[in-house]
Amino acid sequence: MAGKLRQAEAHAVAIQDKGTGLLFDAALLPLLNDREFATEFFIIAGLKATIGDALVATARKTELPLCPRCRKHEPLLESGLCERCDEVIG
Ligand SMILES: [Zn+2]
Numbered sequence: 001m002a003g004k005l006r007q008a009e010a011h012a013v014a015i016q017d018k019g020t021g022l023l024f025d026a027a028l029l030p031l032l033n034d035r036e037f038a039t040e041f042f043i044i045a046g047l048k049a050t051i052g053d054a055l056v057a058t059a060r061k062t063e064l065p066l067c068p069r070c071r072k073h074e075p076l077l078e079s080g081l082c083e084r085c086d087e088v089i090g
Contacts, residue, residue, distance in 0.1 A: 006073055009046035009064075013056040026051050045073040 012032075029049055031037055038047035045062035064073040067082040069089070074082035081089060 006043060006045060006071070007061050008044050008059045009062045010042070010044055010048075010057065010059045012047065012049045013052040013054065039072070 029051070032047060032049035035046060038049075039045060044059075045064050062073045065076050066072070067074050067076060067085055069081055069085040072082060074084075076082060077086045079086045079090070
């Protein structure tokens with residue numbers, strides 16, 4: 001299950017309500033769109049969150065390659081490892 005989730009990238013749109021019915025506050029957008037936070041917190045390969053007129057969420061399989069060391073879908077460097085693993089090994 002976690003493996004399947006790690007292969008997913010998600011896009012979430014929250015309704016901006018004049019009342020208190022926000023799914024999340026706009027002030028959280030920078031945090032939700034921080035790749036390092038979102039991928040660790042939600043255990044997914046990526047997340048794009050925006051404020052819109054309708055509540056929408058989509059998910060698709062990521063095109064990012066699998067890092068052989070940490071088994072996360074991340075952009076890989078010339079070493080064949082993700083940036084984080086490359087720093088640890090290098
Ligand atoms: Zn890695």
